Amino acid sequence: MPDLDDTTDxxxxxxxxxxxxxxxxxRLGLAAWVIVVALVAGGWLVHWWGPINPGISGYLHTSTVExxxxxxTTAMLRVANDSQSELTIERLTVxxxxxxxxxxxFEASPARALPVMLDSGGGESWTTTDPAxxxxxxxxxxxxxxxxxxxxxxxxxxxxxxxxSTAMTATLEIRSSWGRTTSHDFTxxxxxxxxxxxxxxxxxxxxxxxxxxxxxxxAAFGIAYDANLPADLRxxxxxxxxxxxxxxxxxxxxxxxxxxGTVRAEVLGVSFDRPGHATVGYLLTxxxxxxxxxxxxxxxxxxKVTRSTVCADLALAGVECAPxxx
Amino acid sequence: xIAAFALLALALLLSWLLFMAVTxxxxxxxxxxxxxxGVDLDDTTRxxxxxxLRTSRNLRQIGAIGGYLIAPAFTAATGIDLELPGLxxxxxxxxxxxxxxxxxxxxxxxxxxxxASLTTRRLADYLPPTLLRSEQIAPLIAVALGLISAWLIDPxxxxxxxxxxxxxxxxVLQRGAxxxxxxxxxxxxGVLAAQRTVVRRPQPLQVPAHLAVDDxxxxxxxxxxxxxxxxxxxxxxSVQCGALAFATSxxxxxxxxxxxxxxxxxxxxxxxxWPSWGWxxxxxxxxxxxxxxxVADGATRGDDHA
Numbered sequence: 001m002p003d004l005d006d007t008t009d010x011x012x013x014x015x016x017x018x019x020x021x022x023x024x025x026x027r028l029g030l031a032a033w034v035i036v037v038a039l040v041a042g043g044w045l046v047h048w049w050g051p052i053n054p055g056i057s058g059y060l061h062t063s064t065v066e067x068x069x070x071x072x073t074t075a076m077l078r079v080a081n082d083s084q085s086e087l088t089i090e091r092l093t094v095x096x097x098x099x100x101x102x103x104x105x106f107e108a109s110p111a112r113a114l115p116v117m118l119d120s121g122g123g124e125s126w127t128t129t130d131p132a133x134x135x136x137x138x139x140x141x142x143x144x145x146x147x148x149x150x151x152x153x154x155x156x157x158x159x160x161x162x163x164x165s166t167a168m169t170a171t172l173e174i175r176s177s178w179g180r181t182t183s184h185d186f187t188x189x190x191x192x193x194x195x196x197x198x199x200x201x202x203x204x205x206x207x208x209x210x211x212x213x214x215x216x217x218x219a220a221f222g223i224a225y226d227a228n229l230p231a232d233l234r235x236x237x238x239x240x241x242x243x244x245x246x247x248x249x250x251x252x253x254x255x256x257x258x259x260x261g262t263v264r265a266e267v268l269g270v271s272f273d274r275p276g277h278a279t280v281g282y283l284l285t286x287x288x289x290x291x292x293x294x295x296x297x298x299x300x301x302x303x304k305v306t307r308s309t310v311c312a313d314l315a316l317a318g319v320e321c322a323p324x325x326x
Numbered sequence: 327x328i329a330a331f332a333l334l335a336l337a338l339l340l341s342w343l344l345f346m347a348v349t350x351x352x353x354x355x356x357x358x359x360x361x362x363x364g365v366d367l368d369d370t371t372r373x374x375x376x377x378x379l380r381t382s383r384n385l386r387q388i389g390a391i392g393g394y395l396i397a398p399a400f401t402a403a404t405g406i407d408l409e410l411p412g413l414x415x416x417x418x419x420x421x422x423x424x425x426x427x428x429x430x431x432x433x434x435x436x437x438x439x440x441x442a443s444l445t446t447r448r449l450a451d452y453l454p455p456t457l458l459r460s461e462q463i464a465p466l467i468a469v470a471l472g473l474i475s476a477w478l479i480d481p482x483x484x485x486x487x488x489x490x491x492x493x494x495x496x497x498v499l500q501r502g503a504x505x506x507x508x509x510x511x512x513x514x515x516g517v518l519a520a521q522r523t524v525v526r527r528p529q530p531l532q533v534p535a536h537l538a539v540d541d542x543x544x545x546x547x548x549x550x551x552x553x554x555x556x557x558x559x560x561x562x563x564s565v566q567c568g569a570l571a572f573a574t575s576x577x578x579x580x581x582x583x584x585x586x587x588x589x590x591x592x593x594x595x596x597x598x599x600w601p602s603w604g605w606x607x608x609x610x611x612x613x614x615x616x617x618x619x620x621v622a623d624g625a626t627r628g629d630d631h632a
Contacts (some may be wrong), residue, residue, distance in 0.1 A: 023431075036392035
């Protein structure tokens with residue numbers, strides 16, 4: 001392996017010659033130190049001016065207040081500018097991307113645009129479903145944050161009673177003070193999942209004013225199950241309240257007594273399947289059970305919850321209604 | 327704005343004071359080095375060795391400090407998190423400083439014509455076999471531990487696993503172990519390439535005493551490079567063992583836990599030990615052979631000289 005030395009007897013190099021056979025440039029330590037200091041100082045100066053990739057932090061929080069189709073999944077995206085310079089949000093997309101429990105639900109629209117509300121914290125907020133209509137770009141100063149909220153409601157449940165988790169992705173395109181645009185994704189999955197309403201029988205004899213009747217049924221369920229209302233009022237919305245007051249009191253002092261005070265009934269759907277009778281799909285909120293099916297009957301011109309429905313729900317708390325006298 | 331510049335000026339002043347502290351003292355003792363390496367120094371080689379040791383030491387230390395400081399500055403400037411421990415950047419800077427010191431030192435024949443050594447210099451002659459073997463085996467162990475981590479660690483475990491060496495969820499620990507399996511071979515490949523570069527640099531020296539000193543300096547450099555590379559690999563192995571210790575169950579966890587600490591200690595101890603452990607370079611050449619090129623008008627290639 002011949003290796004040639006290119007240092008001949010020409011003019012002495014501008015370097016420290018040590019001995020006869022070696023050459024070592026002088027002040028290498030100083031040169032190295034200058035390079036290190038320059039790189040470190042340069043890096044922090046750039047940071048002070050504004051990072052090339054903006055330092056943003058954020059999270060997408062998705063939640064479903066109640067597991068019902070009527071309560072939409074809410075996604076809240078909060079993005080904070082962690083850098084010392086301004087940055088600009090140039091584009092914002094929030095899309096529902098999947099359904100963990102039932103992917104076929106959104107197969108037709110895997111990434112549809114959702115209504116978006118952006119609140120810059122300065123009193124200015126807006127809501128839109130049209131990305132082109134958004135008042136972007138929005139500039140965030142150092143330390144400022146922006147909150148984006150969006151809602152998603154299920155418009156077609158594949159299977160009654162099935163729980164569907166929705167995943168959302170928010171994509172932000174941000175331009176730094178260096179003019180560099182970067183894309184940032186935030187994802188979140190709704191928890192708890194949205195539960196589809198139970199199936200109801202075919203409606204065969206709807207009342208003349210169906211909407212008013214359905215509203216009355218919903219109101220009857222709401223009152224009968226609201227523990228904060230006077231007992232007399234609640235019992236008045238039950239077709240036969242015999243023994244219900246005692247069973248309810250027993251439930252309050254039972255193992256699930258804490259829950260009975262907070263449970264409410266939210267009606268998901270009503271089917272007037274025969275004259276004077278309705279099958280009702282409803283949800284016991286905060287009870288941790290899925291959608292349930294009950295009955296309402298027309299008594300003296302007023303829709304009331306049936307005793308069997310209330311007693312079946314009290315049975316969930318381990319309390320049985322007393323048998324009706326024969 | 328004024329406050330920022332005042333802060334910058336203060337930082338520069340502090341850095342200058344740190345520089346003076348680092349480079350003070352003139353480096354290692356040439357005589358002690360010669361004794362350890364088994365070479366004799368005379369009046370011509372002693373200043374050479376002293377200057378080389380001083381410059382090498384300064385560049386290594388500045389490289390280490392630079393490696394430790396530049397990584398967070400890079401992250402601050404770019405927003406890209408390099409996600410590696412500071413100690414690894416420190417060692418990387420140390421390697422670069424060591425390599426720079428060696429590359430800065432050039433050899434000259436002092437003759438009137440160009441000369442070239444015809445002797446083949448091999449890395450194995452400049453390194454203890456144990457060190458060379460360790461450099462080859464460490465990356466393989468890292469790859470094996472990476473595969474074991476990918477196989478045994480369940481990333482879906484949500485419990486946090488805080489430890490001294492590593493921290494995070496099982497997913498983070500597994501990712502770190504796999505990353506270490508990639509980084510360790512890369513680091514050792516870089517170190518081996520640097521060592522070969524150092525060994526194969528031109529050596530147009532004609533005085534046997536100078537050759538012996540030059541070989542000893544090269545050997546010191548390649549041992550230092552190898553030891554630092556092994557320290558990097560050892561720390562990465564320690565991270566992998568830490569991941570296995572805290573994200574797997576018995577008996578793997580019980581085996582990996584003491585290895586985590588052991589590897590960490592061995593990595594640091596061998597780093598200090600190998601460079602100072604004298605090694606006699608194996609001389610394969612029976613005599614110095616050179617080829618000469620007459621540098622003159624109409625340059626003609628000369629004959630080999632024995």
